[in-house]
Amino acid sequence: xxxxxxxxxxxxxxxxxxxxxxxxxxxxxxxxxxxxxxxxxxxxxxxxxxxxxxxxxxxxxxxxxxxxxxxxxxxxxxxxxxxxxxxxxxxxxxxxxxxxxxxxxxxxxxxxxxxxxxxxxxxxxxxxxxxxxxxxxxxxxxxxxxxxxxxxxxxxxxxxxxxxxx
Numbered sequence: 419x420x421x422x423x424x425x426x427x428x429x430x431x432x433x434x435x436x437x438x439x440x441x442x443x444x445x446x447x448x449x450x451x452x453x454x455x456x457x458x459x460x461x462x463x464x465x466x467x468x469x470x471x472x473x474x475x476x477x478x479x480x481x482x483x484x485x486x487x488x489x490x491x492x493x494x495x496x497x498x499x500x501x502x503x504x505x506x507x508x509x510x511x512x513x514x515x516x517x518x519x520x521x522x523x524x525x526x527x528x529x530x531x532x533x534x535x536x537x538x539x540x541x542x543x544x545x546x547x548x549x550x551x552x553x554x555x556x557x558x559x560x561x562x563x564x565x566x567x568x569x570x571x572x573x574x575x576x577x578x579x580x581x582x583x584x
Contacts, residue, residue: 456480459521461558462530463487463496466574470528475500478509484520485513486558522565531555531575544576551575 458480460467467487474480483500487493497513504510514520521527531554532547555575562571 457482457484457520457524457526459484459486459524459527460530461486461527462532462554462575463489463493464530464532466532467528467530468496470530470574471496471500475504475511476507478507478511480511480525482512482514484517484524485515486518486521487516490516518561518565521562521567524567524569526570526572527562527567528572529555529558529575531558547576 456479458474460471460483463471463485464487467485471483471485475483485493485497493515497515500513531551533550
């Protein structure tokens, strides 16, 4: 024989009401999330940019991504890999490659510009990559200015303090 705890009608109603409230809050959050078109741009799809894209896509942070890289084949390959991986994820996102115009309505653009090969230097000079990155930042900034980009620009390029000052 199984003992079933007694719950009054009032307690049952209260439990059902709390559950319904919780469900409606979750549904509201899901609906609000679906209604928001969130877009993230990643400029520089090297090791760092690809890792950022992986984390964002796996977590479903955006509905749309824009990958920009001077190595178009690498950016296309990353996009294809992420599209294939989305078959096993709970959410799907659109991915556009090397189209600066697609960044115009992005909520966030992450700058992960750089050349990792320049970091491997005998003097361990943290500014070894700066001349390359400075030029790349100038080119990217000109593209973003053309768009009148109004989102958040998140800089993770090395050396981050010097690059952010540009």
